[in-house]
Amino acid sequence: MTDRRAEFRALHHTGRPLLLPNAWDHASAAGLAARGHRAIGTTSLGVAAAAGRPDGTGATAAETLSLARRLAKLPVLLSVDIEAGFSDDPAAVxxxxxxxxxxxxxxxxxxxGRADGTLADPEDTADKVAAVKAAVPGLFVNARTDTWWLGVDDPLPQTLARARAYQAAGADGIFVPGTVDLATLRVLTQRIDAPVNALYQPGGPGLTELGGAGVARVSTGSLLFRAALAAALAAADGVRAGGRAVPQGLPSYAEVQGLVPADHCTKPTSRSLRGE
Incomplete structure (x- = not known):
């Protein structure tokens, strides 16, 4: 376990950004692993939406734990989004x-960030970080501050102050979603003495540009989940319209079935042989 944690930490210090794609179920994570992604995160929106629950409200502690239990069997380094910790009590977190x-x-x-669209007191989040690091010292804690995400006034000073507080509590990395402005990211990476995580935004800078600004880790957040949902809806609309709008290059039934661990497989049935 120590070696796996050390490997994950080292991926933030290679000189190029760690791309951390975010999965929401076993199939998406297994598919990403099969494509060669050594490290994978989870997306709280994807997990919540798949469970029929709202994101960011602390409602998916059980679903997140259940998903982690399934994904932990995959040959990847797994980081889990736990929102604000599913509790206000640092010991419970x-x-x-x-x-x-x-x-x-x-x-x-x-x-x-809190469910009501405001920021938690930095001391409260720092207390959670400190409690987690005391319980599991080797775990990589990526402390996310939603200063840009929630649109606070003059976010840079608040971001830097919160980053310092979270680092002092033991955070290993700082996640600042909501800005991909390269000049801003250069300031953040120069003034935060820890790996800085950015959220990829379609149409924004790519990995090379983000790496040039000093970003150590790039997450896809809910993007992959939303892209999958959009593709499913477009395919259904295409079939209903009588057209041929179904995307090309879809994985076959057998390929998807192959993502399931061998110890979970049973003898093929007539239904599975038909590819339904």
């Missing part, structure tokens, strides 16, 4: 994270 770590999870995202 630490206990939850310790359970994740026991499954093999090597990192977490812990955010300071």
């Amino acid at each position: 630490a206990g939850y994270v310790a359970e994740l770590a026991g499954l093999g999870v090597v990192g977490i995202n812990l955010e300071d």
Whole structure:
């Protein structure tokens, strides 16, 4: 376990950004692993939406833990988005994270945005970070500050102050979603003495440009989940319209079935042989 945590940490210091794609179920994570992604994160929106629950409200602690239990069997380094920790009690957050770590999870995202659209007091988030690091010292804690995400006034000073507080509490990385302005990211990476994580935005800078600004990690967030949902809806619309708008290059039934661990497979049925 120590070697896996060290490997994940080292991926933030290679001189180029770690692309961390975010999965929402076993198939998406297994597919990403099969495409060669060594490290994978989870997306809280994808997990929540798939469970029929709202994101960012602390409603998916059980679903997140259940997903981590399934994904931990994959040959990847797994980081889990736990929103704000699913509790206001630092000890409860630490206990939850310790359970994740026991499954093999090597990192977490812990955010300071609240369900009502405001920011938590930085001391409260720092207390959670400190409790987690005390419980699982080797786990990579990516402390997310939603200063840009929530559109606060003059976000740079608040971001830097919160980053300092979270680092002092033991955070290993700082996640600042909501800005891909390269000049801003250069300031952040120069003034934050820890790996800085940016959120990829379609139409924004690519990995090379983000790396040139000093970004150490790039997450896709809910993008892959939303892209998959859009593709499914477009395919259904295309079939209903009588057209041929179904995307090309779809994985076959057998390829998807092959993502399931061998110990979960049973003798093929007539239904599976038909590819339904």
